[in-house]
Amino acid sequence: xxxxxxxxxxxxxxxxxxxxxxxxxxxxxxxxxxxxxxxxxxxxxxxxxxxxxxxxxxxxxxxxxxxxxxxxxxxxxxxxxxxxxxxxx
Amino acid sequence: xxxxxxxxxxxxxxxxxxxxxxxxxxxxxxxxxxxxxxxxxxxxxxxxxxxxxxxxxxxxxxxxxxxxxxxxxxxxxxxxxxxxxxxxxxxxxxxxxxxxxxxxxxxxxxxxxxxxxxxxxxxxxxxxxxxxxxxxxxxxxxxxxxxxxxxxxxxxxxxxxxxxxxxxxxxxxxxxxxxxxxxxxxxxxxxxxxxxxxxxxxxxxxxxxxxxxxxxxxxxxxxxxxxxxxxxxxxxxxxxxxxxxxxxxxxxxxxxxxxxxxxxxxxxxxxxxxxxxxxxxxxxxxxxxxxxxxxxxxxxxxxxxxxxxxxxxxxxxxxxxxxxxxxxxxxxxxxxxxxxxxxxxxxxxxxxxxxxxxxxxxxxxxxxxxxxxxxxxxx
Numbered sequence: 001x002x003x004x005x006x007x008x009x010x011x012x013x014x015x016x017x018x019x020x021x022x023x024x025x026x027x028x029x030x031x032x033x034x035x036x037x038x039x040x041x042x043x044x045x046x047x048x049x050x051x052x053x054x055x056x057x058x059x060x061x062x063x064x065x066x067x068x069x070x071x072x073x074x075x076x077x078x079x080x081x082x083x084x085x086x087x088x089x
Numbered sequence: 090x091x092x093x094x095x096x097x098x099x100x101x102x103x104x105x106x107x108x109x110x111x112x113x114x115x116x117x118x119x120x121x122x123x124x125x126x127x128x129x130x131x132x133x134x135x136x137x138x139x140x141x142x143x144x145x146x147x148x149x150x151x152x153x154x155x156x157x158x159x160x161x162x163x164x165x166x167x168x169x170x171x172x173x174x175x176x177x178x179x180x181x182x183x184x185x186x187x188x189x190x191x192x193x194x195x196x197x198x199x200x201x202x203x204x205x206x207x208x209x210x211x212x213x214x215x216x217x218x219x220x221x222x223x224x225x226x227x228x229x230x231x232x233x234x235x236x237x238x239x240x241x242x243x244x245x246x247x248x249x250x251x252x253x254x255x256x257x258x259x260x261x262x263x264x265x266x267x268x269x270x271x272x273x274x275x276x277x278x279x280x281x282x283x284x285x286x287x288x289x290x291x292x293x294x295x296x297x298x299x300x301x302x303x304x305x306x307x308x309x310x311x312x313x314x315x316x317x318x319x320x321x322x323x324x325x326x327x328x329x330x331x332x333x334x335x336x337x338x339x340x341x342x343x344x345x346x347x348x349x350x351x352x353x354x355x356x357x358x359x360x361x362x363x364x365x366x367x368x369x370x371x372x373x374x375x376x377x378x379x380x381x382x383x384x385x386x387x388x389x390x391x392x393x394x395x396x397x398x399x400x401x402x403x404x405x406x407x408x409x410x411x412x413x414x415x416x417x418x419x420x421x422x423x424x425x426x427x428x429x430x431x432x433x434x435x436x437x438x439x440x441x442x443x444x445x446x447x448x449x450x451x452x453x454x455x456x457x458x459x460x461x462x463x464x465x466x467x468x
Contacts, residue, residue: 005421007219007226010169012421014161024159025166032109032170039105055101071112076120079163086156087124 024082031078035071042067095189095332095339097244099178106174107248113167114252121160122414128156129410144416147409161417168222168422175244176224179237187236190335200343203334211325212350212377214425220372221245222423227326239332243304247274254456277367277454278310281398284452285363289394289465294318294362298388300351300381300397301325301369305333305344311365312342318362323347323354352380354388362393364463370399371430378433382442386466395444395463401451402431403460435462 005012013021042063043054050057099107133150134141141147151157193199210216211228219226223245229238278299285292295318299308302322312320322344324330330346337344349355351369364385370378385395402415415431418424439447444464451458 005219005222005423007217008224009222012165014158014165015155020158021162021166024162028113028163028166028170032106032113035109035112036102036105039108040102043101057101068108068112071109072116075113075116079116079159080120082159083121083124083156086154086159087128089155 027078031074035074039067095336097240098182103178110170110174111248111251117164125156126410144412147413151413165421172224175241179240183237193335193338199338201337202345204347206348215325218425220423236328236332239304239328275306275310278307280454282314285396296361297363298361300366304329305336307367309342312344321345323349325350352377352384358387359390361388362390364389364395366397368399371427374426386443389466391466392468394465397463398459398461401458401460
């Protein structure tokens with residue numbers, strides 16, 4: 001038997017009630033889109049300062065580092081309480 | 090980097106989405122997995138009727154736990170998001186990238202070569218599995234000259250590294266977190282060249298082979314490190330060698346790329362001084378490992394060095410809970426031979442393949458150790 005998922009398998013769930021998987025994943029998608037919006041907002045603020053087009057903004061490692069930390073904090077804010085509770089169950 | 094070059098070029102929003110996926114994976118790896126480890130060590134193992142002695146015992150204890158289910162559900166979904174976010178860039182840029190590749194391939198003054206083998210059947214599991222759950226797998230071709238599988242793979246590499254805290258220049262405690270996909274760098278190939286120099290300081294290679302060269306970024310490093318050497322890459326995925334060829338030409342480097350099987354390359358006996366591979370073996374099978382090792386030994390010249398690199402997750406280095414999450418990747422995330430590979434006795438495999446003085450040990454690449462194995466053929 002071949003180990004691993006069948007090609008095209010995208011729907012595997014791990015909780016007995018599939019709704020729990022679906023809600024977790026909906027949260028992940030929403031958090032992702034909020035993160036993308038925050039990144040774009042930060043880019044637009046730089047556009048206001050520099051006058052560059054948004055896709056032409058030069059790399060800014062300091063701003064990237066701030067956004068990387070913000071992403072991780074957002075993820076922990078969303079999933080941390082769940083992780084804490086489930087770790088005790 | 091412009092659309093006139095071969096590159097993975099996400100827009101700002103695509104890059105932000107990819108960076109989020111990298112951060113989510115980083116969180117699951119570095120915040121949730123340690124909690125799973127603690128649950129296992131402090132509660133599940135001590136409370137078990139008999140102490141867990143192996144991965145199967147640990148699997149039975151850990152898999153039903155709700156925190157494991159959360160980790161599994163989100164890890165599975167993070168992989169779905171990874172390919173969704175990366176494929177969005179590939180779809181948007183594919184036509185322009187293929188036009189660049191076509192222009193480079195048709196250049197009468199090009200420096201290197203591309204050798205495709207009509208009728209070649211790639212081996213399983215690459216042929217039969219979506220490795221890493223990449224949609225359509227490494228061989229996806231829906232239009233003539235399709236580069237989409239290779240572009241997406243190229244876009245995933247940096248994201249994977251960042252998800253493991255392995256961003257370039259990362260130091261312990263200062264890991265680079267989820268900055269997202271970007272054009273592939275050649276830093277791992279450069280580093281592996283340094284490992285080769287330390288292990289064979291007298292070797293001045295004139296011919297170098299990169300087995301399982303993928304999209305070629307690391308193969309290019311060997312040409313940069315040894316500019317006088319002939320450098321050849323071989324991979325069983327046609328879209329990958331196509332992209333590798335275009336990338337080399339785009340960067341004005343003379344390399345030869347071949348579509349083919351690392352276990353049966355067709356190259357002449359003792360025709361290379363250095364044979365490399367980077368994370369090839371865990372995407373093969375036990376039978377292929379043996380065949381690739383025999384082929385490496387056949388190809389290497391007296392005095393030459395075979396140096397393969399792969400994942401460092403051998404069971405003796407991993408606590409039981411980590412073995413469970415690693416094996417989960419086999420069952421659910423398109424890593425069909427990950428567990429099988431790390432359970433091999435590589436020193437014995439090398440000896441059985443003919444290596445007279447094999448090595449199988451570990452080398453640190455930034456914050457991450459890698460498993461390196463191979464040997465020199467006596468001069």
